[in-house]
Amino acid sequence: MKRKNTGITLILSLFMSILLILCAGCISDNSGSLQTTDNSEQSTGYKTVVDMRGVEVTIPEDPQRVVAMSRSLIDTTMYIFGKSDKIVGASISTKPTAAGTYVYNGNDYTVNNWIGQLLYPEIKNLTNVGGFGGPYGSPNAETVAQLEPDLFILRDMGASSEDTNKFIEQLESMGIPVVVLQYPSCYDNPSIDTIYEEIALLGEVFGNEDEADQIIDTMKSRVDFISERTAGIPEDEKVDVLYFGAPTWAKERYGGAGYAFGSGTIEIAFMEDVINANNVYTDSGTNLVSAEQMLALDPDKIILCTYSGYHPPRQLYDEEMYGGIQEMTAIQSGEVYSLSSTPCKSERLELPINLMIAAKAIYPDRFEDIDLESWTREYIIELYDTDEEATDEIMDALMFEYLGIS
Template identity: 40%
Template structure:
């Protein structure tokens, strides 16, 4: 009798264990409504980076170090994971900037408050330590002390500009030897045939890292839609009707060397924007790459229809070319006489395009074809752009406009 009772108790315990175990399985592998959980058995996911390398990274990412001038960080903000940042690879993100130029009447025009958009979006970023910066090698002691779950490096950024350089290869090899998961992104300038769609590829890889593929794809799609709008409006422009556009950097560094500034040659992302997207002509028809030094005589000989001022060792508003004493010789340019000078937004460490690249394209388009884009008020378009890309309110969008020194378009 005692034996039978013991067997009955044992059977009850076994059945109870099965029920409890089954319930546990549902809570671990399946949600109560039957949907699969995002957590894998291994706790890792595989991401394929721009090199085509499969990188195993933790499912739960809490600590990220980036080497980027704002693209990676901006995407992270848009995805809502900016608080995982623990270290940076660009000093430009945390700096505050000013500009100043003299005018003929002896006064100066001064500007202040310029900064990387991430300072407006995520002020805490200014306090993050630097593991790397332009002109200096990676500090591996700092990197290790930050104990990152993943490092994201964007080649083409100012800290590592050349994809195949010794700096790039050594940095990649050393980080991987430390056993830290490393995802490498290629900016458009890493390709022999740069295209803005390559930025979408980067955005989607970042989304993959954080398990937010769909959200990242939506961001990329929105950016591409703004470019497509411009392409559609300018697609039928006849060759003889295309204005010449000079992408001009009023670099004080190069003025000190006897030049008037720097220009963007063929084969650059800027030239791609001018010729392939906006369907105008790059006034500098030389396959010489980025930031080519030109003197006053060369600029006067080019005499472009339109001038677009880019970030070049500082910010340069339209007024600098119109009114600065040291550019009095360039006031004879057709673009200056006709008032067809515009400026791209302030992008400190302007080595590779970021999430704001559609702003660059829109400025070029409005400068080249004012009649075709007369219906687009740049100030309103900018506010909408910031709100859509970063999910911010109008007040924050206006702060972003001023941080990028685009208030000149309000005075337009």
């Protein structure tokens, strides 16, 4: 009996040992599984992107409350992504209406020329968070914080780096993730490729990489088309051009004729690299110039941008306030051309439009087969997928009828 009991005891002990081992294994497996779940919960919903500063930024996988500080590049790109409704604050003009006003022969031509507002009118009702440069007012971190954003996207214009960095530090100290895009002027040699990089980064941020690639392809195909047509022009055949801003207050306030764009500006970099023309103003930056300086520069052609208002060619031809420069060869020969009536600076998604306008103005023989309006309509439709009515509205905002280009 004792042997029998001993055998049973051994069997029971062995069975219990095996059972304990199995249970321990299950507990270990379950514990590991639970730990994995905890880690997954902590990481799900977030991702890390490297912005254009080279900084790793942890952001939501699907941002829901975005503040966008830029001259409309971010919001128009988000529109194409189908993410406009995620914007809770942006750089919005502090003027009563974001409009281009031009009065000629007693007629008042006023039009909303902010394409971002035409595409997504609701943006006008959002909180203006200011901006570094432009008609937005100074940025305020407290205003941004009150919007409770889960993501802040800033386009660094490169002009106020100390103020920009301080502002970013304020936002980050509040726990707001900041992704920084860098404007072409942030680099020693401004390039259109920088804009493509910005768009690609936005695609990564919002999980719209395919759409970002399509935007880049759409833009690049037009830019390359222009570049191919102007390639190989000999130096002695390149046209001398002055890129000029003609605000009416330049003379009234400062006694100057207007503002000349020089080296280091994106306008000149793009004109030289893509259109293959010579810039006659060789100083660095954008500077106030006198009538005497303008007469001395005496370019073959003048390109006018929308510098603090819309300025068509006939303004330089006819208005008395420009009498001091009306002896210039370009003005006398009718070689003054305006860019489209979009806000000053050509670094948005509409960049190819202004490049084509300038290219046709500078080298008309090379682009005589291009109908500017048809070419532009096709680009807008491909870029923004607009219907006929929306496309018409954007075309009206560009004010092509006043460009002085056929």
